[in-house]
Amino acid sequence: MTAPVKGPASYFPSIEKKYGRPVAEWQELIRTSPLTRHMELVNWLKTEHGLGHGHANALVAHTLAGSGGA
Structure with missing residues (x-):
């Protein structure tokens, strides 16, 4: 069984649906x-946008964390 997604990534499905x-x-x-x-x-x-x-906030946090950003 897959663990539920937590943190900023938990917003991703709704971001894709809402903003296309x-x-x-x-x-x-x-x-x-x-x-x-x-x-x-x-x-x-x-x-x-x-x-x-x-x-x-979720997109920026996840992106910067993954790229070692500010």
Whole structure:
């Protein structure tokens, strides 16, 4: 039996459903953004792409943790 997904990744199915893009695309946008700080990226996703705070925060946290970012 598979353990339930926890942490930021638990938001991924609803992010894909609500915004119509795979998580990999969002992560690529985050990685290629000239912004590097967590809250700068969260605010950018909210204002430029219309994500809610929780979804933007989850994507940024997971992406930066995986890439050793700020």
